[in-house]
Amino acid sequence: MATQNQIHQWHELAQQLRIDSIRCTTEAGSGHPTSSMSAADLVATLLCKYFHYDFDQPGHGTNDHLILSKGHAAPLLYASYKAAGVISDDEMMSLRKFGSRLQGHPVPALPWVDVATGSLGQGLGIGVGLALAGKYLDQHPYKVWVLLGDSEMAEGSVWEAFDHASHYSLNNLIAMIDVNRLGQTGQTTLGWDIQAYVERAQAFGWHAIAIDGHDLNQIDRALGAAVTTCDRPTVIVAQTIKGKGFSDFENINGWHGKALKPDQATQAIHELGGNHDRTVQVHKPDQQKQPTVPKTAQALQLPTYPVGESVATRKAYGDALKALGASRPEVVALDGEVSNSTHAEEFANAYPERYFEMFIAEQQLVAAAVGLQVRQYKPFASSFAAFLSRAYDFVRMAAISRANIKLVGSHAGVSIGEDGPSQMALEDIASLRAVWGSTVLYPCDANQTAKLVAEMADQQGIVYLRTTRMKTPVLYSSAEAFPIGGSKVLRRSDQDQVTVIGAGVTLHEALKAYDQLKQAGITARVIDLYSVKPIDTETLFHAAQDTDGKIITVEDHWIEGGLGSAVLQAFAGADQPSCYTGPKLQVLHLAVRDLPGSGEPEELLRAANIDAKAIVEAAKSLCK
Numbered sequence: 204m205a206t207q208n209q210i211h212q213w214h215e216l217a218q219q220l221r222i223d224s225i226r227c228t229t230e231a232g233s234g235h236p237t238s239s240m241s242a243a244d245l246v247a248t249l250l251c252k253y254f255h256y257d258f259d260q261p262g263h264g265t266n267d268h269l270i271l272s273k274g275h276a277a278p279l280l281y282a283s284y285k286a287a288g289v290i291s292d293d294e295m296m297s298l299r300k301f302g303s304r305l306q307g308h309p310v311p312a313l314p315w316v317d318v319a320t321g322s323l324g325q326g327l328g329i330g331v332g333l334a335l336a337g338k339y340l341d342q343h344p345y346k347v348w349v350l351l352g353d354s355e356m357a358e359g360s361v362w363e364a365f366d367h368a369s370h371y372s373l374n375n376l377i378a379m380i381d382v383n384r385l386g387q388t389g390q391t392t393l394g395w396d397i398q399a400y401v402e403r404a405q406a407f408g409w410h411a412i413a414i415d416g417h418d419l420n421q422i423d424r425a426l427g428a429a430v431t432t433c434d435r436p437t438v439i440v441a442q443t444i445k446g447k448g449f450s451d452f453e454n455i456n457g458w459h460g461k462a463l464k465p466d467q468a469t470q471a472i473h474e475l476g477g478n479h480d481r482t483v484q485v486h487k488p489d490q491q492k493q494p495t496v497p498k499t500a501q502a503l504q505l506p507t508y509p510v511g512e513s514v515a516t517r518k519a520y521g522d523a524l525k526a527l528g529a530s531r532p533e534v535v536a537l538d539g540e541v542s543n544s545t546h547a548e549e550f551a552n553a554y555p556e557r558y559f560e561m562f563i564a565e566q567q568l569v570a571a572a573v574g575l576q577v578r579q580y581k582p583f584a585s586s587f588a589a590f591l592s593r594a595y596d597f598v599r600m601a602a603i604s605r606a607n608i609k610l611v612g613s614h615a616g617v618s619i620g621e622d623g624p625s626q627m628a629l630e631d632i633a634s635l636r637a638v639w640g641s642t643v644l645y646p647c648d649a650n651q652t653a654k655l656v657a658e659m660a661d662q663q664g665i666v667y668l669r670t671t672r673m674k675t676p677v678l679y680s681s682a683e684a685f686p687i688g689g690s691k692v693l694r695r696s697d698q699d700q701v702t703v704i705g706a707g708v709t710l711h712e713a714l715k716a717y718d719q720l721k722q723a724g725i726t727a728r729v730i731d732l733y734s735v736k737p738i739d740t741e742t743l744f745h746a747a748q749d750t751d752g753k754i755i756t757v758e759d760h761w762i763e764g765g766l767g768s769a770v771l772q773a774f775a776g777a778d779q780p781s782c783y784t785g786p787k788l789q790v791l792h793l794a795v796r797d798l799p800g801s802g803e804p805e806e807l808l809r810a811a812n813i814d815a816k817a818i819v820e821a822a823k824s825l826c827k
Contacts (some may be wrong), residue, residue, distance in 0.1 A: 205423045207249070212481075213419050216286060217247035219479035221448045222472050223282035227298040227305075228462040234299060234307065237446035237458045239279035241416070242350060245441055248422045249348065249379075250283055253430060255488040255498045258289045261314040264494040264578070267345050268317055268333050272326020273352030273381065274308040275460065284315060288482045298794040301767050310479070311605055317577045319603040320767060322596055324358025327378055328567050331364050332434075332574020332582075334376040335559055339448035340535070341494035341578060346430060349378045351392070354386040356400070361596075363567040368436040369408030371559075375438040377429045378409075378569040381416065383445035387459045399455025400440045409438050416441030448475045494578075497532030504529070505657060507681035508649040516707070519649035520670050521546025523656035524583055528554045531660060535575055537561050539568050539586035545613045545670070547585045550744070565590050569597040572608040581609065581660055588612025588628030588669060595634055602639045602665050610635070613670045616759030617709045617799045617807040620673070624799050631669060636736050640664040642687060643736040645766070647710040648678045651733060654685045662687055673804050675711055690739040694729040700820045701753040702728045702746040706735065706766055708804075709757040709793075709813055715816035723819070725826050735766055740773045744783055747774070752786035752823045755793060757813050762794035791821045 205213075220243040221236075228234030255267045271280045278298060284290045290305075297303035304312045308321025318329050330349040337345050355361060368376050384395050393399050397413045404411040410432050416423040422441070429437040445459075446452040449471040456517040463471060473476060506522040508514050528534050528550050535557045542548040542560075551558040561568040565586055572582035591598075591612050601608055635643050642662050646652040652670065658665045673710040678693070685691075693710075694717050701720075705713040710731045717727050728746050732738070747754060756767035771790065776782030794810045 205420060210419050213247045213251055215482055216251060216483060217243040218448065218475050219286060219481050220279055220282040222249060222475050222479060223285060223295060224278035225463055225468050225471050227278050227281065227295050229465060229468040230296045230392035231299040233461050234278055234462050236278060236462060237452060238273065238276045238352065238383070238748045240447045241445045242276060242279055242381040243418060243442040243447070244417050245350065245379055245381065246279055246283055247423060248419060250286065250482055252423065252487060253426045254348065255345070255486045257487045258287055258315060258485065263490070264341060265343060265488040265490050265492070267488065268347045268577070270317060270326040270330050270347070270349045271309055271320050272349050272355060273323065274320030276352070277305070277307065277309050280309055284313070285704060286481060286483050287485050289315065310603060313499055318573060318606065319600055322600050323352065323355035324360040325570060325597060325600055327361055327364035328374070328570025329574040330376055331368050331373065331567065332571035333577055334368065334373040335371060335571060336575050336578040336580060337375050338373060340580060341555065343492065343494040344375065345488065347376045349376070351378060351380045351711070353380060353382040353384070353391045356380065357392050360566040360570070363564040364570065365404065365407040365409065367561065367564065367567050372434060373436045374433050378436070378438040380438060380440050381443050382441060383443045384454070385456055385459065387443045389456055389481055397440050397442050404438045404440070408435060408655040410435050411438050411440060413440045416443035417447060429650055450474065462549060468675045472744060500530050500532050502530065503527065503657060505653045508677045510680055512677045514649035514677060515671055515674045516646050516649060516652040517670040517672060518546050519652035520611055520656060520668065521549035524651035525549040525553050527656060527660060528557065531581065531730040533579065534581045534583065534660065535559065537568055537571055537582060537584045537657070539563055539565050539590060541586055542586070544686070545585040545611060565594040566597055569594040569601065569608070569610070573597070573601045573604060573606045575726060576607050583609040583611060585613065587626060588615040588631040589626055591631065592634065597664060598638055602641065606665070607663055609668070611668045611670060614672045615669050616708060617795060617811050618671060618673050618759050618803045618804045620807065621801045623801040627799060629758050629761045629795055630764070632760050632766065633768070635665070635667040636764060636769060638665050641736060644687070644733060645669045645706040645735055646733050647707050647731055648675055650677055650681045650683065651685050654683070655733070658687050660684065669707065671707055672709070675708065688734050688737040688739060690734060690742045691731040692728065692742060693731055694727060696726050698726045699728040699750050700725055700826050701751045701755060702730060702819055703755045703757065703822065704730045704732050704766070704770060705757045706732045709761050712808065712813065712815045713757060713818055715815035716822065719815060719819050721824050723823070727822060727823055732766060732770070735769050738769050738773050743770060743773055744785065747783065747788065748785040752788045753792045754788060755818060755821045755825070756790065757793040757818055759813060760794055762792060762796055765794060767792040767794055789825055791825060793817055793821060
């Protein structure tokens with residue numbers, strides 16, 4: 204039970220958090236003071252008593268983690284950092300200004316922010332990943348705290364997180380829902396129906412506690428119960444008032460995302476008791492019990508495949524991931540209940556303690572990967588490439604978090620065959636290329652795939668590997684190297700008349716076309732562009748110079764945004780300081796243009812005009 208003195212201190216801190224949220228948003232002329240003020244009592248109590256964190260060592264493995272899922276309440280988070288003594292008042296007042304670390308929504312420019320938030324519905328899923336790391340990998344009792352807003356409870360991704368947290372009995376995960384009733388345009392779906400939130404959480408297997416979010420004694424008891432719950436995650440459903448503390452806009456619609464005018468701010472600060480300047484001593488974690496140290500690894504021994512053998516690149520991915528797991532104890536794997544197709548099951552069977560099944564919940568799949576990498580694990584998350592599109596916003600936000608995650612999409616393109624267009628990822632290269640700082644890889648054979656999987660482990664940012672359902676011939680020996688950003692020229696001569704650029708399935712079609720063109724008296728240069736991003740501009744430029752600018756790109760992907768677009772962008776100078784200055788380009792872009800149906804892979808490649816025959820026809824038209 205808290206003492207009266209503690210309650211007074213927590214109240215004063217909560218008022219300070221409210222005042223600072225008003226001050227900095229008024230100075231900025233924008234922001235979300237009302238959303239910050241409703242949760243101030245929750246954060247003040249957490250900060251003073253239950254949160255264990257060493258602000259001098261933000262990356263220390265014993266620290267608790269706090270994720271502000273309602274990222275628009277960033278002023279509240281920054282005010283708590285000021286109260287903890289790690290940012291100055293001057294920096295507090297730089298909110299939303301150009302060059303400031305205190306951006307409109309939290310980003311890891313601040314060392315105490317684990318992940319970027321602001322796209323609602325993501326914080327709890329990332330918290331699941333962090334809690335998985337704590338309970339099953341670090342095996343350390345740190346807590347993962349997630350503050351959610353009631354508006355984002357309408358997001359399906361939140362309930363994916365509720366489901367998975369319960370499935371994995373994440374008793375180290377504590378969610379706090381700030382139920383202030385009002386969203387951006389009006390009342391939220393449930394308003395103040397606190398019991399409905401409780402019953403939904405309980406239906407997912409959570410320990411749910413309903414409280415008055417402004418009663419500090421109730422908050423204290425709820426947080427105390429949460430940290431002692433040992434068999435399941437806990438959610439605290441806190442009924443609050445938006446704009447709490449200033450009577451002019453308490454519980455009044457229309458104030459979302461609006462800063463107060465200076466005269467209004469002065470009045471509000473007076474009503475809140477005047478400016479405060481308290482500093483709280485946040486409890487440091489017990490550093491005697493350290494996180495589990497990964498076991499010593501063995502030397503990397505990637506699988507190898509004989510040249511000429513037919514192997515699906517998805518199978519090579521699974522074999523290589525298993526080998527990487529033996530070599531790198533920080534490597535973990537996740538899958539969306541298709542591991543027998545992506546072949547992530549190879550890793551799951553070998554290292555079940557480092558494999559996490561995310562079921563058919565691709566948003567949670569990516570969110571968990573982001574949470575795991577916060578603790579410096581190297582997550583490989585796989586699913587059908589088409590299904591990863593469901594999690595695109597999580598991928599986009601992961602890039603803003605500067606997260607290091609590895610995504611693997613199988614069953615891409617029309618070459619998957621009979622399953623039909625619902626299963627054919629034909630936009631994945633475009634979407635992943637568009638992510639800031641991403642890497643996009645598309646191997647054509649098993650040995651190349653294995654080498655690229657090893658390269659992925661230490662590549663920074665969002666790394667995407669596209670694998671193929673159908674078996675393809677092994678072209679390269681296991682001794683070949685495939686650096687990210689490179690390419691391979693498989694056919695070349697001093698008399699080359701046209702350049703054919705492919706990757707994955709279409710690289711094999713390009714090689715078939717080479718033989719047919721040679722018989723017709725046309726010599727072609729064939730490039731395997733396995734690294735779509737970053738792209739090997741030097742090799743492309745040389746090829747264009749040598750073949751009088753005649754280029755054919757061929758891809759098992761929609762015409763927009765894929766391999767062909769990447770090649771054209773390279774020639775436009777987007778990836779380097781200077782543009783291409785060689786012969787005038789004559790480019791034919793072979794890609795999927797019409798909606799495909801079911802059929803055998805060869806039939807579908809032919810129908811889409813991306814097979815060897817189509818390449819031959821294109822080359823002949825260029826070389827008339």
